[in-house]
Amino acid sequence: MADRSVPETGLEDATVLVTGGAGFIGSHLTAALAAENEVRVLDDCSTGTASKLPDGATLLRADVRDETALDRAMAGVDVVFHLAAVVSVEQSVEDPVESHAVNVDGTLAVLERARREDARVVLASSAAVYGEPTDLPVDETADTDPLSPYGADKLAADSYARVYADVYDLPVAVMRFFNVYGPGQRGPYSGVVDAFLQRAFADEPLVVHGDGEQTRDFVHVSDVVRALVAAASTAHTGLAYNVGSGESASINELAAAIREATGTTAEITHGSARPGDIRHSLADCDRMRERLGVEPTVSLREGIEHLVAYRRGRGVDSGDERSSTRDTIAE
Ligand code: NAD
Numbered sequence: 264m265a266d267r268s269v270p271e272t273g274l275e276d277a278t279v280l281v282t283g284g285a286g287f288i289g290s291h292l293t294a295a296l297a298a299e300n301e302v303r304v305l306d307d308c309s310t311g312t313a314s315k316l317p318d319g320a321t322l323l324r325a326d327v328r329d330e331t332a333l334d335r336a337m338a339g340v341d342v343v344f345h346l347a348a349v350v351s352v353e354q355s356v357e358d359p360v361e362s363h364a365v366n367v368d369g370t371l372a373v374l375e376r377a378r379r380e381d382a383r384v385v386l387a388s389s390a391a392v393y394g395e396p397t398d399l400p401v402d403e404t405a406d407t408d409p410l411s412p413y414g415a416d417k418l419a420a421d422s423y424a425r426v427y428a429d430v431y432d433l434p435v436a437v438m439r440f441f442n443v444y445g446p447g448q449r450g451p452y453s454g455v456v457d458a459f460l461q462r463a464f465a466d467e468p469l470v471v472h473g474d475g476e477q478t479r480d481f482v483h484v485s486d487v488v489r490a491l492v493a494a495a496s497t498a499h500t501g502l503a504y505n506v507g508s509g510e511s512a513s514i515n516e517l518a519a520a521i522r523e524a525t526g527t528t529a530e531i532t533h534g535s536a537r538p539g540d541i542r543h544s545l546a547d548c549d550r551m552r553e554r555l556g557v558e559p560t561v562s563l564r565e566g567i568e569h570l571v572a573y574r575r576g577r578g579v580d581s582g583d584e585r586s587s588t589r590d591t592i593a594e
Contacts, residue, residue, distance in 0.1 A: 274296060274299065274300060274342070274492055274495050274496060275299045275300065276299065276300065277300045277301070277341040277342055277495075278300070278301045278303070278339055278340050278341050278342075279296055279300045279301065279302050279303070279340065279341065279342050279343070279344070279495075280302075280303045280304075280305060280336050280337055280340045280342070280343040280344070281293050281296070281302065281303070281304050281305075281320075281343075281344045281346060282304075282305045282306065282327050282336075282343065282344070282345045282346055282347035282369075282373065283305075283306055283311065283327075283345075283346030283347035283348060283387070284302075284303075284304030284305070284306055284311070284316065284320065284322075284344075284346065285304055285306040285308055285311030285312055285313055285315055285316055285322065286306065286310060286311035286315075286346060286347075286350075287311075287443070287445075287447050287448045287449075287453070287484070288346060288387070288440075288443055288484055288487060288488075289304070289306070289311065289344070289346045289347075290311070290312075290315035290316060290317075290447060291445065291447070291484045291485070291487075291488050292344060292346070292488050292491055292492075293316060293317060293320050294317040295488050295492060296492070297317045297318070297319040297320050298319070301321075302319065302320040302321070303320070303321050303323060303336055303340070304316060304320050304321065304322045304323065305323045305325060305327060305332065305333065305336040305347065306322065306323075306324065306325075306347060307324065307325060307326045307327070307347075308324055310350065310450060315447060323335065323336050326365075327347045327365065327369040327372065327373065328364065328365065328368060328369050328372065330372070333372055333373070333376060334376065337373070337376040337377070337380055337382065338380070339380065340377075340380055340382045341382060341383065342382060342383045342384075342385065342495045343373060343377055343382055343383070343384050343385070344385045344387075344491060344495070345369075345370060345373045345384060345385070345386050345387060346387040347365070347369060348365060348366045348369070348387065348416075348417075349361065349362040349365045349366055349413070349416075350413075351413070352391070352411045352413045352414075352539075354413075355411055355412035355413035355416065356411060356412060356413075359412035362412055362413060362416055363412065363416055363419075366413070366416035366417065366419075366420055367416050367419045367420055367423075370386065370419075370420035370423060370424070371420075371423055374423060374424060374427045374433065374435075377427075377433060377435075378427065378431050378433055383433075383434040383435070383436075383495060383500070384424060384427075384433065384434070384435040384436075385435070385436050385438060385491055385494045385495055386420060386421065386424045386435060386436070386437045386438060387438055387440060388417050388418075388420065388421040388424075388437045388438055388439045388440070388503065389413075389414065389417040389439060389440055390439055390440065390441045390442075390480070390505070390507070390544055390546065391409055391410075391411065391413055391414035391417050391418075392407045392409055392414060392417050392418040392421055392439060393405055393406070393407055393408065393409075393439075393544075394407070394408035394409050394410045394414060394541065395408070395410065395541045395542060395543075396541075396543070396544065396545075399511075399543055399544075399545045400509070400545040400546055400547035400548075401505070401544070401545065401546065401547060402505065402547035402549070402550070403439070403502070403503045403504065403505055403547075403550055410539050410541065411539060421437050421439070421503060424437050425437060425501060425502075425503065428500055428501030429501060434500040434501075435500055435501060436494035436495075436497060436499075436500055436502065436504060437502065437503040437504065438487075438490060438491060438494060438503075438504050438506050439503055439504065439505050439506060439546075440482070440487060440506045440507075441479070441480040441481070441482050441505070441506065441507035441508070441544060441546045442454060442455075442456075442479045442480060442481045442482065442507075442544070443481075443482055443483075443484055443487050444456035444457065444481055444482075444483065444484065444566065444570075445483050445484030445485065445566065445570065446484070446570060446573050446574075447484075448484070455479075455514060455517065456481065456517065456521075456567070456570075459517065459518055459521045460521060460525070460567075460570060460571070460574070462529060463521050463522060463525040463527040463529055464525060464527070464574065465529075466527050466528055466529045467529055468529050468530050468531070468532045469518045469521065469522065469529055469530070469531045469532070470532050470533070470534045471514050471515060471518055471531060471532070471533050471534070472514070472533075472534055472535065472536055472537045472540065473533070473534075473535070473536030473537070473540070474515075474533065474536075475513060475514040475515035475518065475531075475533060476513050476514075476515060477513065477514055477540065477541070477542050477543065478511040478512060478513050478514075478542075478543045478544065478545065479511065479512065479514070479517075479544050480507040480508055480509070480510065480511050480544050480545045480546045481508060481510075481512060481517070481563050481566070482506060482507045482508045482546075482559060482561075483508070483559075483560075483561035483566040485560075485561060486506075486508065486557070486559045486560055486561055487506055489557050490504065490506045490551055490555060490557045493555040493556060493557050494555060497554060497555055499554040499555070502550070502554070504550055504551050504554070504555060505546040505547060505548055505550065505551060506546070506548075506551060507545070507546025507548055507559070508546070508548075508559040508561070508562075508563070509545075509546055509547070509548040509559055510545075510559075510562070510563065511543070511544070511545040512563050515531070517563070518531045519531070520563065520564055520567050521567055521571075524564075524567045524568050524571045525571055
């Protein structure tokens with residue numbers, strides 16, 4: 264795979280904070296930025312791992328709601344990529360108060376300090392703000408109607424960021440990620456690509472929820488990193504950006520592609536549909552293309568083949584993910 268994670272827009276010699284930088288997306292971003300910038304990471308490592316961080320990045324292990332830690336992390340920053348969040352919809356359903364506190368209050372705390380520091384903010388929002396879209400592909404002007412506490416949190420954070428741009432003239436970019444996948448994504452809530460891959464490698468059945476004809480827009484993490492970096496220097500601030508591939512695939516198609524790429528003998532089986540799951544999702548990526556100059560480049564098939572080859576080559580399935588980020592960047 265080509266060297267797709269290296270930023271095209273060139274963020275250099277900046278002091279950058281990545282909250283949630285030890286997580287899946289954050290660690291890829293941190294690796295892309297570390298060579299040319301002073302990179303700080305604020306992460307409580309609740310789902311992230313310190314070993315994912317590249318050399319040169321400084322980890323401040325703390326909760327984003329810890330005011331003293333946030334003050335330290337944000338002192339003198341030029342750009343903050345705010346990715347730290349409770350990312351599990353299930354967890355947000357179990358404890359909406361806690362997820363609100365991290366996802367909304369945490370974001371507000373970051374925005375307030377950015378205002379003080381005159382720093383740019385690039386915020387991780389989510390396609391979850393749209394709920395079940397009425398028209399596809401969904402563009403950024405579509406109605407927002409979240410279906411979970413997580414989606415409501417993301418919409419609140421997304422709105423606050425855009426309001427800070429309007430009211431305080433703060434340069435913000437709000438990035439609405441669709442279904443992100445790639446190396447280093449692990450854990451119980453990591454998403455269907457990782458779940459299917461783990462099962463395929465273990466020759467265990469790939470369990471599809473419902474009929475499997477529901478569709479998603481899967482976007483490779485390297486394309487997401489390029490969009491984040493471009494957002495850090497765009498003149499088009501104060502806007503939300505869809506960050507997807509612009510292509511949709513059904514869960515049945517995904518399962519079949521993973522079966523083929525891994526050569527597993529595991530069967531595809533169907534379990535009960537998950538309550539609250541949306542039926543279809545597809546990003547209109549025109550704004551990202553036109554204003555950020557970012558074109559999604561990795562097809563789902565290519566991304567899966569790369570993941571399979573990567574896991575085989577690196578023994579990632581035996582648990583060693585230390586080099587996953589840097590390897591993706593360098594390949
Ligand atoms: P992740 O769980 O790998 O990363 C989140 C990071 O935030 C972790 O390192 C975690 O330790 C850290 N964190 C959590 N709570 C914290 C707290 N209170 N203080 C400090 N750090 C804390 O998940 P990810 O997939 O890399 O998600 C990154 C961002 O992208 C999140 O904001 C998420 O909502 C958003 N997002 C992800 C996807 C996706 O498909 N992965 C889709 C839409 C939006």
